[in-house]
Amino acid sequence: MTQITDRQLRQVRSEAPVWAAPMAGGPSTWRLAAAVANAGGVGFLAGGMVSAQRLTEDLRAAREAAPGRTIGVNLFVPEPANTAIPAQDRSADSDARRRRAEQVRQFRSSLLTPAEQAGVTLPEMTDLDPDAMDDWDAKLDAAVAESWPLVTFTFGLPSREVFERLHAADCTLGVTVTTPEEARAALDHGADLLTVQGPESGGHRSTHHPAATPPTASLLELIAQVRDAVGTDVPLVAAGGLMTAEDVRRVLEAGAVAAQCGTAFLRADEAGTNPVHRQALDASAAGTAFPTTALTQAFSGRWARGLENAFMRTHTDAPAAYPEVNVLTGPLKKAATAAGDPEGTNLWAGVGVAQAQTGPAERILRTLTP
Ligand SMILES: Cc1cc2nc3c(=O)[nH]c(=O)nc-3n(C[C@H](O)[C@H](O)[C@H](O)COP(=O)(O)O)c2cc1C
The missing domain is CATH 3.20.20.70 (Aldolase class I)
Incomplete structure (x- = not known):
């Protein structure tokens, strides 16, 4: 020590x-x-x-x-x-890594339709590197x-x-x-x-x-x-x-x-909180929207707490695979942010958000x- x-x-x-x-x-x-x-x-x-x-x-x-x-x-x-x-x-070449790649592949499949609707292309499996440094x-x-x-x-x-x-x-x-x-x-x-x-x-x-x-x-x-x-x-x-x-x-x-x-x-x-995140925090603090926070793996493949939104509620099956899921959901989060849509991107916040x-x-x- x-x-x-x-x-x-x-x-x-x-x-x-x-x-x-x-x-x-x-x-x-x-x-x-x-x-x-x-x-x-x-x-x-x-x-x-x-x-x-x-x-x-x-x-x-x-x-x-x-x-x-x-x-x-x-x-x-x-x-x-x-x-x-x-x-x-x-x-x-471990079993853990093979299982994880399969879970990421399945999660990627579940995002294909949302990606098409948002007009974005998801990264290929080969772009998703668990060993990114x-x-x-x-x-x-x-x-x-x-x-x-x-x-x-x-x-x-x-x-x-x-x-x-x-x-x-x-x-x-x-x-x-x-x-x-x-x-x-x-x-x-x-x-x-x-x-x-x-x-x-x-x-x-x-x-x-x-x-x-x-x-x-x-x-x-x-x-x-x-x-x-x-x-x-x-x-x-x-x-x-x-x-x-x-x-x-x-x-x-x-x-x-x-x-x-x-x-x-x-x-x-x-x-440097982005405008979509900031507006959602404003609404949560004012009591007009986003009343709750919750834990999710959907945005990044690691558990994180944010204002509960539609993306979190829809994708409860996201695997524990950071940074692959973070990279995979990148274009969707970016498109939602650009469109001013707080339901489609991460809005990180702790349980005390109403007092921010x-x-x-x-x-x-x-x-x-x-
Ligand atoms: C938007 C956001 C981004 C965060 N990014 C990091 C980070 O990069 N590194 C880190 O150690 N913790 C990060 N955290 C967690 C904080 O270090 C800290 O544990 C947390 O904010 C404390 O809870 P509170 O948000 O209720 O104050 C982040 C928290 C938030 C809200």
């Missing part, structure tokens, strides 16, 4: 115990990260599904706009780098070369070598966990801190095994379970449904050092600070 150093802890300490959650797919702009950091919180960039070059440029922009403040970077762990999946299940190596190289102060991993657990290499470059390293077992494994690999993600969370659940059913114990229960498993010395950052200063106070009292808030910042002025505020991130951060 790695002991977090005083210097590392200073890097992640902030005036406000609030971190802006990394939100891939648009919402986490460098402007949002800088605004949250300048307001006294920890700003975050979402490094999943963007190139290493774009991420590096965004981080430079955020650091320039928020000098001396902490800006974290979050990376998706691609399947070939995810040690939580047994090696035999990761090999291309998401520019992982280049992102790690950039983290080392530029000594990124705070890096967190989601969707799995990288090897000990990755932790050693980034530690040598002075990075403080976190892992998002959804169970006490994942917490223990993350510390064993060298994590300095843990982001404890409860089922209330918007967006993807970070179960380390992609086919795992996400646990349902509440965030407060999970914090207690993780505390029991790893003790009280490990900094825990709590995530899931934290929308008010009172919510944040509760997780701090439960032993977290900070709250990681996503949905609370989705409607912020600086967020509009306005500058600085003001939202103040409403979250106990």
Whole structure:
């Protein structure tokens, strides 16, 4: 187990115990990260599904706009780098992989008619690669070369070598966990801190095994379970449904050092939330549409929580196959977004969505600070 150093802890300490959650797919702009950091919180960039070059440029922009403040970077762990999946299940000719390809093929067939109706062409099976790397190596190289102060991993657990290499470059390293077992494994690999993600969370659940059913114990229960498993010395950052200063106070009292808030910042002025998503969030907050959130695998092949819409209700048979399903549904999501249709694209949001505020991130951060 790695002991977090005083210097590392200073890097992640902030005036406000609030971190802006990394939100891939648009919402986490460098402007949002800088605004949250300048307001006294920890700003975050979402490094999943963007190139290493774009991420590096965004981080430079955020650091320039928020000098001396902490800006974290979050990376998706691609399947070939995810040690939580047994090696035999990761090999291309394994039974698990063959079954998965068949499920993806069937799901693709079920999307052919919707694709025709939307006037889009679905990717071929050969375009759907379970081993897609998401520019992982280049992102790690950039983290080392530029000594990124705070890096967190989601969707799995990288090897000990990755932790050693980034530690040598002075990075403080976190892992998002959804169970006490994942917490223990993350510390064993060298994590300095843990982001404890409860089922209330918007967006993807970070179960380390992609086919795992996400646990349902509440965030407060999970914090207690993780505390029991790893003790009280490990900094825990709590995530899931934290929308008010009172919510944040509760997780701090439960032993977290900070709250990681996503949905609370989705409607912020600086967020890059696309207009269709934003309008649906507005309607949900106003009580005029999208009253509920639900978990789905339909959009990406990984469990994620969003405003419940027609696509989710129709495609309950989507397989656990990220990133293939994410790529497969790409043209449909893009067409729905372009057409202004909130029923056909992912509208990620947590259970507290009705309390999400509009306005500058600085003001939202103040409403979250106990
Ligand atoms: C739109 C959206 C995108 C997200 N993208 C990421 C991501 O790229 N990486 C990550 O670790 N977590 C991601 N999350 C999950 C957040 O880190 C966090 O766990 C969650 O937002 C907390 O729940 P809340 O939304 O109720 O605050 C995302 C959440 C949302 C709402």
